[in-house]
Amino acid sequence: MLLDVIQCVESGRFVIIQDSVQCCGRQLLQSFMCAALKREEVVHVLAFDVAEEDLRVPSDSGCAQRLCFHDGYTDPLGWNDSPPLTVLQFSPGEIHALLSRSEHPKPVTLVIDSLSWVLRHHPPAVVCQCLQELRRGGAVRSIVALLHSDLHQQGIVGSLCHLATAIVTVAPALRGHHTVAKTTRRTRSGRVTQEEECFIIKEDLTVTVQKQTHHPGQRDTEQEEPQADPAAHLTFNLRLSEAEKEAKDKLSLPFVFSQEKKSALLQPRPGAGQIIYEPDANDDFDQEDPDDDLDV
Amino acid sequence: MAAPLRSGIGVGSRQDTRAVHGTSFQKKSRGKLVSIPGTRPSVQNGQLLVSTGVTSLDYVIGGGLAVGTLLLIEEDKYDSYSRMLLKYFLAEGVVCGHSLFLGSARDPPEEILQELPAPVLDDIGCAAGDEGQAKLCDSEGEDSMKIAWRYQNFPKVQTALAASSRFGHYYDVSKTMDPEMRQASKCNTFFLPDELPLKSEAEPSTMNAGYRALLRSIQNLIHREGFDTAAPQNKSRNILRIGLHSLGSPLWGDDICCKESPSDAVSLTSFLYGFRALLRSSLCVGMVTVPSHLIQNRAIMGRVTKLCDTAIALESFRGSERETNPLYKDYHGLLHVRQTPHLNCLVCEVPDTKDLAFKLKRKQFAIEVSYLFVQWTMAPQLNITFQKAKQKGC
Numbered sequence: 001m002l003l004d005v006i007q008c009v010e011s012g013r014f015v016i017i018q019d020s021v022q023c024c025g026r027q028l029l030q031s032f033m034c035a036a037l038k039r040e041e042v043v044h045v046l047a048f049d050v051a052e053e054d055l056r057v058p059s060d061s062g063c064a065q066r067l068c069f070h071d072g073y074t075d076p077l078g079w080n081d082s083p084p085l086t087v088l089q090f091s092p093g094e095i096h097a098l099l100s101r102s103e104h105p106k107p108v109t110l111v112i113d114s115l116s117w118v119l120r121h122h123p124p125a126v127v128c129q130c131l132q133e134l135r136r137g138g139a140v141r142s143i144v145a146l147l148h149s150d151l152h153q154q155g156i157v158g159s160l161c162h163l164a165t166a167i168v169t170v171a172p173a174l175r176g177h178h179t180v181a182k183t184t185r186r187t188r189s190g191r192v193t194q195e196e197e198c199f200i201i202k203e204d205l206t207v208t209v210q211k212q213t214h215h216p217g218q219r220d221t222e223q224e225e226p227q228a229d230p231a232a233h234l235t236f237n238l239r240l241s242e243a244e245k246e247a248k249d250k251l252s253l254p255f256v257f258s259q260e261k262k263s264a265l266l267q268p269r270p271g272a273g274q275i276i277y278e279p280d281a282n283d284d285f286d287q288e289d290p291d292d293d294l295d296v
Numbered sequence: 297m298a299a300p301l302r303s304g305i306g307v308g309s310r311q312d313t314r315a316v317h318g319t320s321f322q323k324k325s326r327g328k329l330v331s332i333p334g335t336r337p338s339v340q341n342g343q344l345l346v347s348t349g350v351t352s353l354d355y356v357i358g359g360g361l362a363v364g365t366l367l368l369i370e371e372d373k374y375d376s377y378s379r380m381l382l383k384y385f386l387a388e389g390v391v392c393g394h395s396l397f398l399g400s401a402r403d404p405p406e407e408i409l410q411e412l413p414a415p416v417l418d419d420i421g422c423a424a425g426d427e428g429q430a431k432l433c434d435s436e437g438e439d440s441m442k443i444a445w446r447y448q449n450f451p452k453v454q455t456a457l458a459a460s461s462r463f464g465h466y467y468d469v470s471k472t473m474d475p476e477m478r479q480a481s482k483c484n485t486f487f488l489p490d491e492l493p494l495k496s497e498a499e500p501s502t503m504n505a506g507y508r509a510l511l512r513s514i515q516n517l518i519h520r521e522g523f524d525t526a527a528p529q530n531k532s533r534n535i536l537r538i539g540l541h542s543l544g545s546p547l548w549g550d551d552i553c554c555k556e557s558p559s560d561a562v563s564l565t566s567f568l569y570g571f572r573a574l575l576r577s578s579l580c581v582g583m584v585t586v587p588s589h590l591i592q593n594r595a596i597m598g599r600v601t602k603l604c605d606t607a608i609a610l611e612s613f614r615g616s617e618r619e620t621n622p623l624y625k626d627y628h629g630l631l632h633v634r635q636t637p638h639l640n641c642l643v644c645e646v647p648d649t650k651d652l653a654f655k656l657k658r659k660q661f662a663i664e665v666s667y668l669f670v671q672w673t674m675a676p677q678l679n680i681t682f683q684k685a686k687q688k689g690c
Contacts (some may be wrong), residue, residue, distance in 0.1 A: 022354075102351075125547075125549050128545075128547055129489075129546065153556065156555070158553070162545065162587065190375070191376070194615050253443060
């Protein structure tokens with residue numbers, strides 16, 4: 001599922017990469033950036049945590065044109081004159097102004113490194129509202145953000161993850177040099193899937209999934225037992241042969257009238273017997289559950 | 297065949313709550329209770345009840361939601377089932393002809409309204425049945441029944457008196473409601489990002505700006521449309537159903553979900569206090585969903601529960617380790633009833649048992665009592681057998 005999340009192209013998505021001090025998620029963030037650039041999307045990066053050089057991805061000239069860095073690392077609080085980007089500029093209006101400065105009119109993939117820095121300087125409710133506003137507006141197509149989960153209280157992490165459509169939590173694997181990614185993905189209809197995978201990131205920042213360790217959210221799909229034929233293995237015969245079926249169809253039933261008498265009787269008459277049916281709780285038939293009417 | 301006439305209220309058993317409206321008997325005298333479509337008087341305390349849209353939930357909370365009260369739903373972790381319950385509530389309002397008000401900070405209300413489930417058509421609309429009758433007379437071919445042909449021109453079900461005299465309907469979640477049906481009812485919406493700019497000037501108040509705007513909007517609507525009981529009684533009355541999605545989440549500007557000691561701890565509770573006061577003095581019924589799993593301070597959740605009348609909590613198995621547990625494989629989650637109200641009576645209606653589990657089926661949101669019996673044996677070579685008995689709670 002990690003590869004699906006990286007390659008997902010639907011708009012309005014919000015991916016949070018949660019990392020901790022044991023395992024850094026920045027390389028995974030860079031691989032998200034790389035994948036977006038390869039899909040010919042415009043990527044804007046708000047870099048607060050690390051300098052621009054550490055976040056650069058190897059890309060050709062075409063990709064480099066679509067990649068736009070906003071340096072919030074050198075002067076985040078605006079102590080010097082004319083800072084490139086301050087953390088106080090993290091609000092919907094200012095970010096829209098930043099995005100509109102670039103010449104590409106297409107919707108943008110916004111990469112934020114990291115949200116933890118922003119949460120240090122803004123109240124969490126304001127950050128949540130800002131992110132929701134960015135998602136709703138048409139300028140930003142998707143948001144990928146890095147969050148250092150051990151820097152914040154559980155409530156803040158929980159509130160942000162509540163807004164996200166996909167959450168990837170990276171942790172070191174128990175053995176080996178791999179990293180384990182636990183992905184939770186939520187669709188609009190409320191369907192939630194979870195998966196845990198081991199992955200490595202190669203030099204060119206592509207992600208390969210090694211193996212899937214454990215599926216906590218999937219149920220075992222047992223093979224459906226073939227429907228037992230109730231008419232088999234009986235000491236008497238319950239089946240009908242073709243001739244018998246024909247004879248059964250031809251049988252005239254006692255109150256079957258001719259067509260004219262039928263249509264005469266079927267004319268709508270005022271005050272004819274009305275069928276009044278109040279569906280009762282006991283009448284709840286459920287096509288899925290054959291044992292619904294059993295009082296077990 | 298015509299249903300046998302059953303006279304009204306007998307001893308308090310499960311069947312009698314349906315007997316009240318299962319009869320076509322109509323009292324000649326003008327009763328004290330207003331006759332509004334989609335409501336019925338409660339057998340316990342005489343309050344006017346409306347359906348929540350889910351008949352099994354109506355049974356669990358004592359027959360229905362009393363007009364003037366507030367239902368609190370503590371959301372499940374990914375807000376899938378609580379959102380479904382909100383949609384059932386609004387869909388029931390559309391079907392019964394009530395007015396709707398939907399307040400939301402996260403998803404635009406129009407999106408939620410477009411996702412309302414379609415009612416199961418057998419119950420609705422004699423009008424549709426009449427058209428069907430004319431059509432069926434012509435096409436005798438495939439629709440003709442072989443043995444019961446006298447009934448082939450009747451629509452499948454005909455309701456007794458009026459389409460909306462039924463209490464509680466069933467909805468098919470795989471289909472969405474017709475836009476015409478939805479537009480026939482009056483829907484008012486409140487979407488927080490549209491209503492106020494994110495940075496607004498601070499007025500001294502116990503509530504934050506978002507809740508204040510919401511409360512004012514509801515108050516104006518009640519007064520304008522005449523839902524308050526103080527309004528003159530000449531015109532026909534209707535019920536206003538107010539649904540508020542995810543109150544208390546950070547998108548409303550509230551930080552009780554983010555911190556253990558929030559700076560704005562009384563904002564949500566002040567809002568609920570004012571809101572309940574509005575509900576009590578008007579013909580309205582409210583349903584509020586709160587993401588309680590995010591609220592860090594349990595004391596706040598306790599206050600919120602006390603300020604609402606009926607409170608239930610949903611705990612879904614999705615994404616948790618219980619999903620693969622074979623004991624729980626028949627259900628989608630557990631339902632906890634936190635509080636039921638005492639409304640003008642000394643004793644409140646409590647469900648028989650607290651072990652309730654829910655399952656969202658296509659045509660029904662089923663809430664059942666789940667019994668899990670574990671048979672322990674002393675001999676080590678025998679396995680532990682699990683015996684599960686299922687009893688319908690409704």
